[in-house]
Amino acid sequence: MAFRDVLNIEVAAGNGGDGSMSFHRAKYMEKGGPDGGHGGKGGSIVLRAIEGVESLERLLGRRKFKGPNGAYGEGRLRQGSDGEDIYIDVPVGTTAFDEESGKVIADLVRVGQTKVIARGGLGGRGNSTFTSSTRQAPRFAELGTPGQKRRVRLELRLIADVGLVGYPNAGKSSLLAALSRANPAIADYPFTTLSPILGVVDRVDTHGSPLDERLTLADIPGIIEGASEGKGLGLEFLRHISRTRVLVYVLDVTRDPVGELAQLQSELRSYDPTLLEQVSLIALNKVELVDEDLAVMVEDELIGSGLPVLQVSAKEGQGLNELRESLFQLLPDRELWAQTHALDIEPDVIREAPLSLEFRIDPAAQGVGIISDGQPERVWKVVGGGFEERIVRFSRYLEEASEYLGNVFKRQGLYSALKRAGAREGDTVEIGPHRFEYFDEDENKG
Template sequence: MFIDKAVINLKAGKGGDGAVAFRREKYVPAGGPAGGDGGKGGNIVFVVDEGMKTLMDFRYKRNYKAEHGGDGKNKNMFGKDGEDMVLKVPPGTLIKDEKTGQILADLTDKNKRVIIARGGNGGKGNSHFATATRQAPNFAIAGEVGEEKTVILELKLIADVGLVGFPNVGKSTLLSVVTSATPKIANYHFTTLAPNLGVVTTKYGDNFVLADIPGLIEGAHEGTGLGHAFLRHVERTKLLIHVIDVAGVEDRNPIEDFDKINEELRLYNLNLTDKPQIVAANKMDIPGAEENLEKLKSVLKEKAIEVFPISAATRKGIDDLMVYAAKRLKEIEESRPIVTEAPEEEKIYRFNPEEEKLFTITRDNDTYIVEGKFVERLVNSTNFDDMDSLAYFQKVLRKRGIIDELKEMGIKDGDMVKIDSIEFEYYD
């Protein structure tokens, strides 16, 4: 089964906590602070793997966690950095933030790597907080929490050649006879409900990836049927083979079919009109096909589009079609690179720490509740039995603007303030 969309949860590693330690050498009876810093938490990294063709792996596992950083140690020894978690995805994978819909990455290039969830920085050991008046600090800073987010993986199929055409014109049959793909084939519309991939090897040894793009219908550009889901896969192919029922089965008109499909491509994305096409005039084994073929060739000659008469059922003409497709691919790749950036209206988001508010304050009667990852980390770093640590805690609350915001909200002496798991009375 072809899976082109998955929703997964990511949690980068937490930074290791800084250590509280003191020198205890034999000949240093009053050694100073020697607590080391915590290691950095592991990132969650996505990397392009050209050997992957689907997002199937992400269907069965939805939660991914990177390794935490190690805690700091005595003798100013740093904790070990957490290992990154590397997730492999097929070329053409878009990564979107589920909450905002913003594009975080557009992965198309071979071996491209991008960090989607960053691990937290390690905390500082107590050796960082020694001053002339505070020579034996009994506190350290906890490691930062790693980024946590839910993302949508969306695969825009990247194939060298795409088969397009109305339903039931023989695209799946053609794919099955030129590759090892085994698409479902039957004589009714929308047999194919997802793109099928296969690798073509011509008689001269050339290889390319061929995709059967599910049958398009009129109104597909507006989302009719499964229009948008199908059309987006056409965007990144380099060459189209337009399969037409030249025998006119089901009272089809080959010339009208050609025009209608191209109009749907044009209305969906004007750039698709410039994509090179080859026409495969299929079902030549059926009576009446020869007459329609000549009419089709006459019309398409003016458009400089090559027409190959074939029969997917009997394999007639297929080798010549595939050899020509491989030749055109080489010409296209040599003449112009394929543009694979995100569409202009979809901007790739770059993380800016300043955009994240460090804390929020809400009021419940006479209790002010301060929340946020920053304040949680501050509480975890504070030794409330140590005056130096408590003084540092109060200093940070003022420096970060928490006290000022509490005043703006009307806090009075004696009101309760709750920060994470602790509660205390406020006095200015």
């Protein structure tokens, strides 16, 4: 199975069903009352984090997800059924971005965590809702709203506590194998590891008996000079160590450890400078291959980097207990770490979020207008307040719903605001693509 850690998908939530415009019909009854039911909600698209899937591969077969529409309302006050939410199961550690804005929509770090990434449309209200003392037979109903559509980029970043970084062949996979039960491929050629691998490391006491404490260790493909320009396997796998809490630089003592460390750090920096601020240590590997004196000399040089250095041999097991114990001791508290590394995530969408009632009369459009009948037309452009959205929801019944809408707008203070701004009888009020004539209530009283 190929390892897949980036995937683009398209999601479209279901539309809300339209409310019904219906009147009760029964034998021997001349005119029945309005009995149109509400439309159902559209199904949302929800990301859900599941355990045990390390790759986004399983989603490859399906790139488009569409939520079912809510059903229309019907007569006899029958409500349309809601479209069921669609769940997309992704591995823990998946982050979702809105492709257009680049913003983070979801960051799933716990098994079972969910996040709506496309919100289903709202159902419209049936005509029975709109009766009042003066309107006993509303010949209009509300339409459903469209479901949210967007393109989403999914990125998987392994959730590991510790990440191993180093040049190819430094012995990262050998260390993972020696410290955990993981069984990665190990070979004496570069780029043996082609995709990230996770292992679980148990803490042990001084006698080697397991304590009930473990951490996860991620082994990623080797990094070489120029990786930030795409050399070798590139830097894309560094994504997987971006949220490990400890970094281990694995250096081969027989090569040029000081030079390689500097190079590694410079490649990491060009990918994400905050990686260098992570708690880090150096595992100076393959020490059994060189003189003790040489190893000590190299260690001294590396200490100049300010990082703790441990001499180890993945092959002979030397220094591994110390390395394991250091990892547990250095590991920052998960909660504290999460607080300082929190992503700026789009807030949860609340289905019934009310529209903002705030509106403004666009000053740019005031008094400016098109000449009609030799007279400049006075146009008042109104922005916000949810007016346009409301009109859209009655677009099929604009004529019949106009009085109702007029009352809603009046209650929201639209006419008094226009009057204060200087609107006069006969002026044009523009809301989105809709235009209507301003009508001064006071002048028309009595």
